[in-house]
Amino acid sequence: MLHLIGKIGSDGADYLALSFCGDTVQGMSLSERMTLSNMAIECGAKAGLMEADDKTAAHLRACWEKAKVSQHSTTITRDSTQRLKFTHPTCLRR
Structure with missing residues (x-):
């Protein structure tokens, strides 16, 4: 997540929702997924979503x-x- 924030900046997802998917997300525990979702606001997103x-x-x-x-x-x-x-x-x- 920090790499993504470094790439797009702290306002790169300004008022958008970020959707996370793939094998890495599927391998994460629910608490790890919640942490990732909560960190979405660090790059300006309104929400971090996962399937x-x-x-x-x-x-x-x-x-x-x-x-x-x-x-x-x-x-x-x-x-x-x-x-x-x-x-x-x-x-x-x-």
Whole structure:
């Protein structure tokens, strides 16, 4: 991340979102990913995003279980591109 900031400067991603992906990101723990996302603001970005994967799904399932969220109320599926899709009824309310 520091190399990227050195390349584009502290305002190189001014008011943009940075998206991180690839084998390196997939090999990172969730806390390492959160650190990387939080560092996105150091180069002017509004957000640092990463694609959800099986580690993310496992973490969310554990959080939902701990919070006693019904497993029937939230679903985790894969769409046609094999990306994870999270659906919870409260997200569907208008």
